[in-house]
Amino acid sequence: MQIGVLGGTGPAGSGLAARLASVGFDVVVGSRSRYRAMEVRDRLLEQHPGRELSIEAGDNHAASSADVVFIATPWDAAASTASECADALSGKVVVSMANALARVGHEFQPLVPPRGSVAASVQAAVPRSLVAATLHHVPAKELGDIAHPVESDVLVCSDHPSATATTIDIVSKIPDLRAVDAGELSNAAPIEAFAAVLLQVNVKYRTRVAIRFTGLPH
Numbered sequence: 001m002q003i004g005v006l007g008g009t010g011p012a013g014s015g016l017a018a019r020l021a022s023v024g025f026d027v028v029v030g031s032r033s034r035y036r037a038m039e040v041r042d043r044l045l046e047q048h049p050g051r052e053l054s055i056e057a058g059d060n061h062a063a064s065s066a067d068v069v070f071i072a073t074p075w076d077a078a079a080s081t082a083s084e085c086a087d088a089l090s091g092k093v094v095v096s097m098a099n100a101l102a103r104v105g106h107e108f109q110p111l112v113p114p115r116g117s118v119a120a121s122v123q124a125a126v127p128r129s130l131v132a133a134t135l136h137h138v139p140a141k142e143l144g145d146i147a148h149p150v151e152s153d154v155l156v157c158s159d160h161p162s163a164t165a166t167t168i169d170i171v172s173k174i175p176d177l178r179a180v181d182a183g184e185l186s187n188a189a190p191i192e193a194f195a196a197v198l199l200q201v202n203v204k205y206r207t208r209v210a211i212r213f214t215g216l217p218h
């Protein structure tokens with residue numbers, strides 16, 4: 001399966017690209033500039049010699065031609081970026097990992113995007129796509145450090161059961177990530193907002209935390 005990453009040149013998107021390629025996906029790093037995407041692709045390949053990662057580079061339109069497309073732009077660019085690629089994204093699973101947050105001094109504050117969440121804004125922007133949301137709480141640095149496992153529970157939500165299933169399948173290919181079906185896209189709002197809590201905990205304890213649920217069946 002080929003996976004495109006819009007905004008794949010940032011820490012989250014490039015980390016995701018490396019991690020997905022490390023477990024066998026063909027990845028296309030997307031960017032507003034295909035040259036920036038090529039630089040990031042080259043850097044990822046140089047960082048992991050001998051890993052034979054399947055990573056291509058292109059603009060966001062090129063990345064949108066993949067089978068499944070993640071959006072890893074800042075929150076306020078996610079819906080417009082998806083909208084610009086709407087035709088290529090039509091009928092596809094589109095996965096938002098964006099959190100609407102503001103840092104005010106030492107405080108992380110969740111923001112309320114139009115329609116309540118970034119993912120809902122994206123779904124409204126590309127109504128012919130099947131939008132899911134996931135990976136909001138996995139730190140980019142750990143995601144991209146493919147020499148080490150990244151351990152976390154990962155919430156997945158969508159209004160489309162097939163998008164939930166596809167997203168869970170992708171996340172579950174990454175060892176030590178456990179995908180958890182968190183219901184419909186309306187839950188993207190608290191999931192995204194909770195990222196502010198985790199970042200605040202990170203600042204307080206000078207660490208990078210991940211979430212684990214107890215009580216789930218094995």
Ligand SMILES: NC(=O)c1ccc[n+]([C@@H]2O[C@H](COP(=O)([O-])OP(=O)(O)OC[C@H]3O[C@@H](n4cnc5c(N)ncnc54)[C@H](OP(=O)(O)O)[C@@H]3O)[C@@H](O)[C@H]2O)c1
Nearest residue numbers: 007009010011012031032072073075077098099136139140
């Ligand atoms: N960082 C984390 O640990 C983490 C963890 C989980 C989720 N997330 C979420 O993942 C998303 C990406 O995080 P990040 O830290 O990688 O973000 P970032 O570095 O600020 O942005 C990622 C990429 O988005 C593109 N971009 C920037 N402004 C844009 C605009 N106005 N329109 C279209 N594209 C734009 C840029 O790529 P080009 O200039 O190459 O187009 C940039 O490299 C965020 O929404 C964040 O909440 C982050």
